[in-house]
Amino acid sequence: MPREITAFSNPLVKQVRGLREKKNRRAEGLFLAEGLRILTEAREAGFLPELTFYASGAAHPLLDQLIAEAEAGGGEAIETTSDILHKISGKDNPQIVLGVYKAFPTDLDLIDRGKADLWIVAQALRDPGNLGTILRTGDAVGAGGLILVDDCADPFSVEAVRASMGALFTQKIAMASWPDFIAWLRAGEGELIGTSLNSSQDYQQPRYRTPAFLLVGNEAQGLPAEYEAECDTLVKIPMLGKADSLNAAVATAVTAYEIINQWRR
């Protein structure tokens, strides 16, 4: 049976609100996802919240199903006010439901490259919105997951989860240092494809092979020279205007669609 929380001072409200900060997510091994659409994606992918906060009076068959399955799985459902949902989420128009989930393990060794033809690798990607958008694109292009190299934004941040629109739960996520990633990559099959302003090869020119690992660099600096040197294929997206680069999530999507379009033919 759901219990009810209506007091701002309830320690659980403070604890869950604290999950908006990385240090608390790390310490507790938990993260926050918002909204019926994302929580339903999670449920369909086999992930149920430990805690489900929902607005008193909210009615939706998918919400009922979520609460029933979450409680059957040992989770707790908490009916609350929209003011408290606002306090937890920090948003003016909070979603009707928030879920607290156990963070996933992110070891590179958990990635089975044979499970997909395409994997996305991001290096020092700093913007959580870009990270989430790349997860969402990864799902759309049938990628297996996202490997985060060097110091990236936290994939479990509220912004990244939101921008992923649920793809955080359907894409595998790994974190690794560059040397560890390269050692792992070279221990098996795989073509490492980097996008770079320094390449003279148009991104439509190569014939991409599977499994493909698409490497995208930091938003401001792009890929370091030694990382580019490690790539099997370096390509550039044509830039017809004044600017010399695209948004990182856009560049990833444009290249990923070219790769899968070749395979679709």
Added chain:
Amino acid sequence: MPREITAFSNPLVKQVRGLREKKNRRAEGLFLAEGLRILTEAREAGFLPELTFYASGAAHPLLDQLIAEAEAGGGEAIETTSDILHKISGKDNPQIVLGVYKAFPTDLDLIDRGKADLWIVAQALRDPGNLGTILRTGDAVGAGGLILVDDCADPFSVEAVRASMGALFTQKIAMASWPDFIAWLRAGEGELIGTSLNSSQDYQQPRYRTPAFLLVGNEAQGLPAEYEAECDTLVKIPMLGKADSLNAAVATAVTAYEIINQWRR
């Protein structure tokens, strides 16, 4: 000669800071752009700031050139502290320079469709980051500009200007109601191409003609049915995963690159 402002209470600081809000931008016909890179893009496109705030001690040849040209053009340069730049921009790590610009006219009649083969049209696009990212992509694909239909985010907002990385100054921008846009469109040449989840036509299937008008819908709802019905061509991007849609700026970029890739062949 630049003057110096070091007092938080200076009315000009308050006025410029106020440009982060839409009602003040509207009332004053001014907007704010941040950072040497974006202000340099603007200068190279022929736009100089009315007011230039720069950090005391900041040294860069492009900053010197910007200040010199802005002053020669009748603008005022103001040397200030990084605390005041922080106060104006609201960012923890403010850029070394901020510019205040006159807003551009956004009448549809100012668009000359013959100037470019591709134009992007956004309908009820609500996220200023998406709007700016679409401007940046528009520049990259050689589009002529962005036509905003219905109630979109403000292209002159700080977030949109920042995400555009300067493309706000190189892309034409127009705002119109849907009936006015359609009347204008049909008064000349042009193929209206909509991206839609309801289409069964793969986005690589049509042969796109010039001038192409690529129409992208609201982030959450997509295009209204009657807007889709008005399109000459409706296409969908393949979605290979669980999710049914892409981020709006990503979908725009993927389709825009397909269009120009056909023309590049």
